[in-house]
Amino acid sequence: xxxxxxxxxxxxxxxxxxxxxxxxxxxxxxxxxxxxxxxxxxxxxxxxxxxxxxxxxxxxxxxxxxxxxxxxxxxxxxxxxxxxxxxxxxxxxxxxxxxxxxxxxxxxxxxxxxxxxxxxxxxxxxxxxxxxxxxxxxxxxxxxxxxxxxxxxxxxxxxxxxxxxxxxxxxxxxxxxxxxxxxxxxxxxxxxxxxxxxxxxxxxxxxxxxxxxxxxxxxxxxxxxxxxxxxxxxxxxxxxxxxxxxxxxxxxxxxxxxxx
Amino acid sequence: xxxxxxxxxxxxxxxxxxxxxxxxxxxxxxxxxxxxxxxxxxxxxxxxxxxxxxxxxxxxxxxxxxxxxxxxxxxxxxxxxxxxxxxxxxxxxxxxxxxxxxxxxxxxxxxxxxxxxxxxxxxxxxxxxxxxxxxxxxxxxxxxxxxxxxxxxxxxxxxxxxxxxxxxxxxxxxxxxxxxxxxxxxxxxxxxxxxxxxxxxxxxxxxxxxxxxxxxxxxxxxxxxxxxxxxxxxxxxxxxxxxxxxxxxxxxxxxxxxxxxxxxxxxxxxxxxxxxxxxxxxxxxxxxxxxxxxxxxxxxxxxxxxxxxxxxxxxxxxxxxxxxxxxxxxxxxxxxxxxxxxxxxxxxxxxxxxxxxxxxxxxxxxxxxxxxxxxxxxxxxxxxxxxxxxxxxxxxxxxxxxxxxxxxxxxxxxxxxxxxxxxxxxxxxxxxxxxxxxxxxxxxxxxxxxxxxxxxxxxxxxxxxxxxxxxxxxxxxxxxxxxxxxxxxxxxxxxxxxxxxxxxxxxxxxxxxxxxxxxxxxxxxxxxxxxxxxxxxxxxxxxxxxxxxxxx
Numbered sequence: 001x002x003x004x005x006x007x008x009x010x011x012x013x014x015x016x017x018x019x020x021x022x023x024x025x026x027x028x029x030x031x032x033x034x035x036x037x038x039x040x041x042x043x044x045x046x047x048x049x050x051x052x053x054x055x056x057x058x059x060x061x062x063x064x065x066x067x068x069x070x071x072x073x074x075x076x077x078x079x080x081x082x083x084x085x086x087x088x089x090x091x092x093x094x095x096x097x098x099x100x101x102x103x104x105x106x107x108x109x110x111x112x113x114x115x116x117x118x119x120x121x122x123x124x125x126x127x128x129x130x131x132x133x134x135x136x137x138x139x140x141x142x143x144x145x146x147x148x149x150x151x152x153x154x155x156x157x158x159x160x161x162x163x164x165x166x167x168x169x170x171x172x173x174x175x176x177x178x179x180x181x182x183x184x185x186x187x188x189x190x191x192x193x194x195x196x197x198x199x200x201x202x203x204x205x206x207x208x209x210x211x212x213x214x215x216x217x218x219x220x221x222x223x224x225x226x227x228x229x230x231x232x233x234x235x236x237x238x239x240x241x242x243x244x245x246x247x248x249x250x251x252x253x254x255x256x257x258x259x260x
Numbered sequence: 261x262x263x264x265x266x267x268x269x270x271x272x273x274x275x276x277x278x279x280x281x282x283x284x285x286x287x288x289x290x291x292x293x294x295x296x297x298x299x300x301x302x303x304x305x306x307x308x309x310x311x312x313x314x315x316x317x318x319x320x321x322x323x324x325x326x327x328x329x330x331x332x333x334x335x336x337x338x339x340x341x342x343x344x345x346x347x348x349x350x351x352x353x354x355x356x357x358x359x360x361x362x363x364x365x366x367x368x369x370x371x372x373x374x375x376x377x378x379x380x381x382x383x384x385x386x387x388x389x390x391x392x393x394x395x396x397x398x399x400x401x402x403x404x405x406x407x408x409x410x411x412x413x414x415x416x417x418x419x420x421x422x423x424x425x426x427x428x429x430x431x432x433x434x435x436x437x438x439x440x441x442x443x444x445x446x447x448x449x450x451x452x453x454x455x456x457x458x459x460x461x462x463x464x465x466x467x468x469x470x471x472x473x474x475x476x477x478x479x480x481x482x483x484x485x486x487x488x489x490x491x492x493x494x495x496x497x498x499x500x501x502x503x504x505x506x507x508x509x510x511x512x513x514x515x516x517x518x519x520x521x522x523x524x525x526x527x528x529x530x531x532x533x534x535x536x537x538x539x540x541x542x543x544x545x546x547x548x549x550x551x552x553x554x555x556x557x558x559x560x561x562x563x564x565x566x567x568x569x570x571x572x573x574x575x576x577x578x579x580x581x582x583x584x585x586x587x588x589x590x591x592x593x594x595x596x597x598x599x600x601x602x603x604x605x606x607x608x609x610x611x612x613x614x615x616x617x618x619x620x621x622x623x624x625x626x627x628x629x630x631x632x633x634x635x636x637x638x639x640x641x642x643x644x645x646x647x648x649x650x651x652x653x654x655x656x657x658x659x660x661x662x663x664x665x666x667x668x669x670x671x672x673x674x675x676x677x678x679x680x681x682x683x684x685x686x687x688x689x690x691x692x693x694x695x696x697x698x699x700x701x702x703x704x705x706x707x708x709x710x711x712x713x714x715x716x717x718x719x720x721x722x723x724x725x726x727x728x729x730x731x732x733x734x735x736x737x738x739x740x741x742x743x744x745x746x747x748x749x750x751x752x753x754x755x756x757x758x759x760x761x762x763x764x765x766x767x768x769x770x771x772x773x774x775x776x777x778x779x780x781x782x783x784x785x786x787x788x789x790x791x792x793x794x795x796x797x798x799x800x801x802x803x804x805x806x807x808x809x810x811x812x
Contacts (some may be wrong), residue, residue, distance in 0.1 A: 015640045020309075021555025023653045027599045028552045030802055056597050065804025069528045070506065073395035074561040076601050077682060078486055081395055092524035101685060103597060122498045125453050157681065170561065177455060182483060182677050185490065204494050208453030211491070217450050218463045224409040224443045233415045237440065240416050241432040252424035255296065255417070258474040 030063070031055075040106040057084055057099035057110060071114035077101045080186030083113040083156070096188045098156045116187030118198040121205065130213035132171030139202045144170060144195040151189035151199055157182050161189045161199055173210040176203060201229055264650060271650055272694075280619030281657050281694050288613065288621045295624045301631045307642065308634040309554045310584050318784035321780040323578040323717075332551035333582060336570050339790035340778060342510045343533070345771040350513065353537050353769070357385040357502070358760045360523060360538035360755075362509045363568065365396025366485070367725030367743060368544030368654065369492050370749025371756070372501045382501045386536065388525055390508035390545075390795065392565045394493055397546050397561050399747055401485025402604035402678065403469065404477035405449075405746075406739035407442035410466060411808055412672065413474050415439045422740060425471040425628045426705075426733025429581065434731045437712040438740065441747040446478055448746070454491045456480055468609035469738035470589075471628035477739045482604055482678045485742055487599035492746075507534070508567065508795055512541065512575045512721070516772035520575055520720035528795075539764045540720055542757035543568045544749065547704030547726040550797040553585050557600025558701040560789070567728035567793035572708045574777045578717045581706025584734040589632035590614070591700025593655030595686045600700040603658060603679060605629075605738045610675060611666035615657040616645035622656075630735045633699035640698065644742065647696060654708065657694035664691055703741065705732050714752035722756055724748040 025031070031052050038053035042060055049064040058072060073081030089107035099112060121138035128134045137141055142165070151161035160179050161214035167175035180203035189199045227233065240248075267275040296304070305311050316330050319337055329337070356452050359375050362367045372387050387393070408418040418439040423430055446464075450456065456478050457465040467477040480487035480768040486735040496503070506528045513535070522537040545568030549560025558564070569579055590603040608614075608625040614632075616622050616639050623635040639656055640646030646654040664671050672691045673680055683690045707729035714722040732740060779786075798805075 012642075013307050014314045016307065016552050016637065017309055017312045017314060019641060020637070024555050024557050024599070024653065027596075028381040028555055033803060036733045054340075054596050056459045060798040061801070063799050063801035063804070065808070067798075067800055068562070069796075070391075072562050073391055074397075074400050076400055076559070076561075076598075077391075077678070078483075079395050079561070081392055101682070105756075120497055122500060124498070125495070126451065181455065181481065181487075182681075184486065200535075204490060207428065207455060208491060208494060211453035213453075214452065215458060215462050217447065218409075218458070220411055220463060221409045221443060221447060221450075224412070225447055227442065228415070228443060233440070236416050237419070237436055240419055241436050245428045248420070248423055248428055251420050252428075255420055255473045258412070 040104055042104050043109040045111050046109065051104060053104065057097070057102050057104055057108070058082055060104045061099065061110070061138055071099070071112040072204055075100045078184060080184035081114065083186040083188050085113060086110045096154045096156055100185065101156065113187065113191060116190055118187060118190055118201060120198070120201045123205070125208050125212055130209055134209060135168050135202060135206060138205060139193070141197055142202055145169065145197060146195055148194060150192045150194065154188045154192040156186060156188060157184060159183060164203055165197065165199055168206050173206055173214065176206040177210040180207060183198060268689060268693060270693070273391070274647060274649070277617060277647055278693055280617070281615050282657055283663060284615070284619035285659065285662055288615070288659070292613070293621045293624045295761035296627060296631065298660055301627070304634045304638055307637045308589060308630050309556070310630070315554045316583065320784045320786070322573055323576065324582070327579070328583045330551070330553045330585060332553055332565060333548060333569070335790055336566055336792040336794060338575055338781065338786050339783060339792035340788045341574070341774055342791050342793070343524065344774065344778070347686050348533055350524070350535050350666065350769050350771065352535060354534040355386055356423060356538040356766070357386045357536065357538050359540050359542065359756050360386065360536050361387045361542045362523065362545060363396070363544035363546060363727070364389040364393040364503065365544060365546055365725060366398035366492060366745035367749040368491055368542065369393070369489070369496045370746050371542050371544060371724055371753035373492065373496055373499065374750045374753030375757045376499050376501055378754050380757050380760060382499055386502040386504070386538070388507050388509060390506045390528070390567070391507050393503055394489060395561055395563060397549070397564060397694055397743065399440050399489045400559065400561060400602065401742045402481035402482045402602060403606040404467060404484045405446065405488070405742045406469065406472070406476045406737070407446045407463070407478060407743065408439065409443045410476070413476055418442065419478065421472045422737050423733070425737035426735050428731035431730035433712045434710060437751065438731050438744060438747050441750070442743055445746045445750070448542060449491065450489050452495055454480065454487055467606055468626055469481045470605055470608070470626040470632060471737045477606070477609065479606060482606060482676045488742060505568060509571060510793060510795070511771070511774060512571050513537070513769045513771065514575055514773045516770040518576055518718050519767050520718060521767035522769055535769065537766055537769055539760050539766055540722065542714070542722045542724060542752045542756060543572055543708065543727050544724045549701050551730055553701055556587065556699070556701040557591060559591060559600060559602035560701070563796065565794040565797060566704070567795065568723065569707055570793045572716060572721065572723065575721065575773050576718050577721060578709045579707060580709045580729040581734050582729065584705045585701065586703035586705050586736055587633040587699040588702035589629055589636055589699050590658055590697040592695065593653050593698040594696040595648045596651050596704060597686065598682060599653065601682070602700070602702070603697055607658065607660060607663065607676065607679070610671070611663040612658050612660050613662060614697065615659045617647050618645060628735055628737065635784060636697070636699055646782055649696065653698065655696040655698040658697045659694045660690040661692060661694065662695060703736055705736055710748070711763070712749045712751070713755035715755060723751040724752040
């Protein structure tokens, strides 16, 4: 990669990196106030802050001067750390969302719920029966669901939480698994549930039962494991880890690509 | 500036440009771009941030003295400790365990389960987390996990693909362990109850990854890491293995003679420190995305601040391949709220392709990540065929509707619920319109050097997952990171268990290595301006920071 005639281009590449860094500046080191056109007022636990309207709840709270020690994890909607409850000025409705996935709006009164006290049962998945009793055995409170749908309304992933709880009560593991699959275990359903269920832990057990028992391990995987155990690949792997880089490059460039 | 009019989530001027993408879609489907030759790859790589001049320098102290690394990494290596011996009392031990695991993503959690399975009691293992158990890059992995388990595939094929992706710099015996264990890891996940995508016949649905020669990627919709991690954490919790949260390690302890014997922990909220003594220690702290190397946004979680390499390096461990950084080709470039977020490679392996402002496909969609990223940078900044957003970012289209043209209507909602949900929050329908992308800082290719059991160059210290270096060489392939975490989580868990069971006594606790390191820093003329590990990045507003005072 080090041809002489490329020195000019390399120089350009350095400048290009600077241009990229410049374009990304507001993401990496924060917005400049003088470049902000639209502002909104949010209330962090009751206290008003004027923040740029383009921010999410998470970045707006940071803009206001808070450094997160809790209530912030992946920052991209996967981990469930930044559960937030809010109410907008003049509205009766109490709303929920992930701080990293929700844009700020004028008049939001915000509080974060960075921890959910929740019971989680201990079990050995390999020793459980695959039937509806397994769920009730570990989470008998499942029967307390009053079908009020508050959990569904609270879910920031827009999952049909009540429906999967009801599927669990009926022992329909497929429906439970499908409807709860996108759950990020943020805890908002459990915090809101009048029957005091911990929906996401119940669903976790249900999904593991479904994953383990609903359909067997594919034959092609079993076969490969057996081949490995019998040492089918030992010789070729031994050889391939010893060869020179030139030989490896040849193998790589000449390898066939599977048909699309 | 006049108020922008928005149509289907895009400003009007951007929305109008999408017509060209629609107009060329069918033709592009029938005439896909060719793979680059090795020469073409090498040429375009000059525009990769790793190869472009600037942004890095030599490390001037320690085991890797003279090696090149990105400036922010060197800054952290050439920094003074957060606490020194005179400030704390290491003679009073708060936790005495056999195995200390630092970092609770997939690697650390897997290590705990396997150490426990190998006979180490649940209260003789301690997993410590900087944030919550699971606030990790693992949970954000979207695309999948590689394992050569189809009949037409083979272990050596997985090995060759990975070697090529890593530009033949991978450590052979470590890579061999990765590919040999891969089918077992899928089996283990299945046994634990992870729901891996299967077809009607009950076989795994296996997808392409960039740089692979065959379909080998196992996924769980586009929530692969989430599903794998949820299941593994549930297993860990069912075993009631020791675990504390919001308590990062800020320094390792050694016996003064090259053996790691414990760590100093720090309560982020109260400021209290704790001393752990351990016979074996596993670092599974992940990578360095939040260092924003070369000013790039990142796909990484809040705590990805390179703590592990800093701790290990100060204790005397050797690093490798820290000069290379993986930029994921397709980070979101619009809207502003999600810039840098990961748009999984699985989108491209399911048919999406990068397209420029004129509606042209300019690169084979599944080049290795460094090549694909460099090609997108070239399109935007050399050929000037990118699309500029209202906030000044430049990106190219990722033609997601092409996925449904190839696979049928409804495919995206089924296979990419996470992506679809994210864009719909900003009124963008990715089934109908393309999305804007640009490379984003994604992965620490190198790290702490290990052998095939995750053991480092110093006694008593193992590493697993992104913090380690060698298995991926200078560029990791898709689907090999989640695999890495579980293969070497398991290997380090069983290896530390063996080490403990061999009758190892607890070593004494000292900070001698730290003293030596500080001496080296002073001798090298490094001023005590910087301290590390970083623990958390700084995102507080400039206005607020400017007026902060410390009164307690």
